[in-house]
Amino acid sequence: IGKLYYDAQGKPTTIAGISGFAVTIFVGNSKKNNVGASSGEVDYNGYAIASDELKDRLTEFSMYLRQKIEVTSGNRSAARNRAAGGANASRHMFGDAVDIAVRGTSNRQLSIQAYQSKLFKTVIYYPDITAVGGLRPHVHLDLNPAHNNLFLIYTPTIVDGSVTGNKYSPFEF
Known part of the structure; x- marks a missing residue:
């Protein structure tokens, strides 16, 4: 089993199969949440992503999901990273x-799907933390070469309703 291939209209296309036979790959129901997203659609929303490998993996992940991916943050300067509450050595930098x-998928489910796809070196699930100073809910993906399919959950230290320290724990689902 290999990659899925689609034509410019998002329809499955024929590729060479075993012993020269042709194999047609079907994508299922593309009307689920994001119409027409079966062709690997990623909306960068104006965010820059320096890594071509990451962009390729996002496209592949979109095909895996059969849904459009919305980028909510990409490359960051050190100042922008501090303002976002990012780690000192954030891969965004x-x-x-x-x-x-x-759209239509919870961050928890999306992070599990990203981890199961094995396309990313690190997946971090940020749940909704209602404490003052908690980082916003989101899903973080990166290609940190020091990691190999690491799956974490944001588990901040909370004292008297305020976050006093950001920390991460292995995410077991």
Whole structure:
């Protein structure tokens, strides 16, 4: 089993199969939440992503999901990263990290799907933390070469209703 291939209209196309036979790949119901997104649609919303490999993997992940991916954060300067509450060595500053959303899919489910796809080196699920100072809910993906399919959940330290420290724990679902 390999990659899925589609023509310019998002319809499955024929590729060479075993012993020269042709295999047609079907994509299922493309009307689920994001019409026409079966062709690997990623909306960067104006965010820059320096890593071509990450962009390719986002397209592949969109095909895996059969849904359009919305980028909610990409490359960051050190100042922008501080303002966003990012880690001191955030992969966003290296250009190989992205925060994403998919309409109609919870962040929890999206992070599990990203982890199961094995397309990313790191997946971090940020749940809704109602404490003062909590980072906003989102899904973070990166290609940190020090990781290999690492799956974390944001678990901040909370004292008297306020976040006193950001930390991360292995996410087991």
